[in-house]
Amino acid sequence: MTTGRAHEAEGPWGLRKLEWARAYMPVLAGIRERFVRDRPLAGQRIAMSLHLEAKTAMLAWLLVDGGAEVAITSSNPLSAQDDVAAALAETGVSVHARRGLSDEEYDRLHHRVLDIEPTLIVDDGSELVSRLVGTRRALAPGIRGGTEETTTGVTRLRALVAAGALPFPMVAVNDAAMKHLFDNRYGTGQSTWDAILRHTNLTVAGATVVVAGYGWCGRGVAERARGLGARVIVTEVEPVRANEALMDGHRVMPMADAAREAQFVVTCTGCRDVVRPEHLAVMRDGVVLANAGHFDVEVDVAWLKQAAVAREPGRDADVVSYRLADGRRRVVLADGRLVNLAGGDGHPVEIMDLTFGLQALTLERLATGDRPPGLYPVSPLDDRAVAEARLAASGVRIDALTAEQTAYLAAF
Ligand code: ADE
Numbered sequence: 001m002t003t004g005r006a007h008e009a010e011g012p013w014g015l016r017k018l019e020w021a022r023a024y025m026p027v028l029a030g031i032r033e034r035f036v037r038d039r040p041l042a043g044q045r046i047a048m049s050l051h052l053e054a055k056t057a058m059l060a061w062l063l064v065d066g067g068a069e070v071a072i073t074s075s076n077p078l079s080a081q082d083d084v085a086a087a088l089a090e091t092g093v094s095v096h097a098r099r100g101l102s103d104e105e106y107d108r109l110h111h112r113v114l115d116i117e118p119t120l121i122v123d124d125g126s127e128l129v130s131r132l133v134g135t136r137r138a139l140a141p142g143i144r145g146g147t148e149e150t151t152t153g154v155t156r157l158r159a160l161v162a163a164g165a166l167p168f169p170m171v172a173v174n175d176a177a178m179k180h181l182f183d184n185r186y187g188t189g190q191s192t193w194d195a196i197l198r199h200t201n202l203t204v205a206g207a208t209v210v211v212a213g214y215g216w217c218g219r220g221v222a223e224r225a226r227g228l229g230a231r232v233i234v235t236e237v238e239p240v241r242a243n244e245a246l247m248d249g250h251r252v253m254p255m256a257d258a259a260r261e262a263q264f265v266v267t268c269t270g271c272r273d274v275v276r277p278e279h280l281a282v283m284r285d286g287v288v289l290a291n292a293g294h295f296d297v298e299v300d301v302a303w304l305k306q307a308a309v310a311r312e313p314g315r316d317a318d319v320v321s322y323r324l325a326d327g328r329r330r331v332v333l334a335d336g337r338l339v340n341l342a343g344g345d346g347h348p349v350e351i352m353d354l355t356f357g358l359q360a361l362t363l364e365r366l367a368t369g370d371r372p373p374g375l376y377p378v379s380p381l382d383d384r385a386v387a388e389a390r391l392a393a394s395g396v397r398i399d400a401l402t403a404e405q406t407a408y409l410a411a412f
Pocket of ligand 1: 050056149347
């Protein structure tokens with residue numbers, strides 16, 4: 001029996017979300033056929049910290065179908081979807097997640113998934129690794145390796161490698177072509193605007209949108225803002241990216257200037273203190289502030305909370321207006337946390353099919369390999385396999401090099 005057929009009676013909405021996602025995830029479906037037959041993850045214990053929504057549950061199911069024991073928590077205190085968590089918990093996955101955790105509960109549930117004494121980890125933002133190199137060091141020797149989902153997590157892993165402190169191999173799934181070109185750019189672009197629009201019901205056409213950071217996520221958010229008719233301003237600290245934003249047709253300026261014009265601000269930098277008190281002080285009435293970075297450190301929401309003369313509820317629980325002494329409101333979405341997951345459903349289904357296809361293939365390699373500690377790229381074979389599977393599922397054929405072309409490219 002595969003875990004795909006869950007009990008109908010429990011968590012029905014969560015289950016329907018899973019079944020909905022399943023129908024649009026052909027890459028995972030192809031891998032599942034092989035996993036069910038060959039059980040390449042038999043004997044592995046996998047600890048996962050990933051935003052627990054429907055597509056993530058599909059990955060967890062796939063790993064169970066591959067023979068693994070799986071424990072999962074969510075990689076943001078607000079990103080778990082309770083109906084999905086309930087449905088997943090009915091199917092043999094050990095689920096430690098709930099939406100709306102305190103920082104202490106969030107930490108405790110990360111420790112609960114580590115209690116399975118994992119042989120493999122699936123990490124997002126280095127949430128598990130940070131504990132494994134901290135108080136849970138004793139578990140590190142048992143870990144064959146792990147995968148990292150995000151730019152923020154890879155940045156943290158690089159720092160750990162530089163300090164000589166990464167005790168097992170980690171694979172930077174984020175950096176694979178079939179990940180960042182699609183998930184970070186088109187995924188973040190769509191899911192961020194989906195979350196902002198469903199929570200505000202405001203108009204983007206004709207509005208001034210400030211996008212902080214022009215990495216792959218920022219590029220996607222800026223491009224989708226333009227598609228909705230916005231006038232886009234990009235802020236950057238890196239001159240090459242700033243040039244790219246200019247040539248992509250966006251205005252570029254420091255946040256101190258951009259803040260005065262903004263009607264929406266979306267932070268995508270992965271860094272702290274991007275929107276600071278001096279920026280918040282000059283913003284227009286009703287400006288909407290949304291963060292698309294992993295941690296809630298990009299917008300100084302703590303300052304807004306203490307400086308506000310009034311805190312007014314918005315149109316739902318994820319929208320709060322802070323009125324400052326100047327009488328103007330600054331509207332914060334999802335308390336400055338990752339807006340597309342804390343206030344939305346995460347990236348679209350077909351995009352997570354690519355990312356999670358890479359995750360599954362990489363975990364399979366880690367399960368059978370024996371690598372020294374370090375940070376590794378995804379195998380180009382797996383990048384290509386996911387690209388080919390997606391094209392095949394889309395009914396798209398491409399050309400192949402002729403023998404003459406291959407020889408021409410190989411000759412000096
Ligand atoms: N769904 C699950 N993980 C996600 C991620 N890292 N970004 C967006 N959507 C997701």
